Amino acid sequence: MKITSYCARCLKGTRFDAASSPGAVVCRRCGERRDVTISPLMRDGKVDVCALCECGHLYVEKDFSAWLGLAVILGAVAGFLWAQAFDIVLAFGFLGAAALLDGVMYRLCPLRAICYRCLATYQGARPSAEHKPYDLGVAARFASDFEERRRR
Ligand SMILES: [Zn+2]
Ligand SMILES: [Zn+2]
Numbered sequence: 001m002k003i004t005s006y007c008a009r010c011l012k013g014t015r016f017d018a019a020s021s022p023g024a025v026v027c028r029r030c031g032e033r034r035d036v037t038i039s040p041l042m043r044d045g046k047v048d049v050c051a052l053c054e055c056g057h058l059y060v061e062k063d064f065s066a067w068l069g070l071a072v073i074l075g076a077v078a079g080f081l082w083a084q085a086f087d088i089v090l091a092f093g094f095l096g097a098a099a100l101l102d103g104v105m106y107r108l109c110p111l112r113a114i115c116y117r118c119l120a121t122y123q124g125a126r127p128s129a130e131h132k133p134y135d136l137g138v139a140a141r142f143a144s145d146f147e148e149r150r151r152r
Pocket of ligand 2: 053116
């Protein structure tokens with residue numbers, strides 16, 4: 001499982017492997033140090049609490065590369081423009097194939113878990129029934145927590 005921690009001070013991402021369980025991550029840009037606590041469940045590939053802020057609220061989303069999706073669409077448009085001059089059926093075939101490919105890539109794409117509180121990302125974690133897709137209500141609660149902490 002790969003964990004990406006976002007620095008609390010400068011937001012720079014630092015990626016590390018949960019298996020190597022470092023005691024802390026040190027930001028390469030500003031030197032801010034954050035303690036890492038790998039729970040026993042996490043060693044097993046499951047995220048129960050965030051390793052960085054010990055928050056138990058995480059959401060899951062598809063680990064989908066938007067750039068890859070865009071590349072497929074652009075390729076399809078180029079194919080369409082090229083083929084429409086001589087074969088309109090083939091031209092539409094390009095668009096259909098792209099939609100299909102996009103759908104397949106999305107379906108096959110693994111999930112990643114993300115901490116609501118500190119946005120740490122867990123790639124390659126085993127799916128957990130407790131983790132739901134992004135919920136704006138939960139996120140808003142953490143956002144107001146963050147504002148409060150910053151004001152103090
Ligand atoms: Zn930093
Ligand atoms: Zn966290």
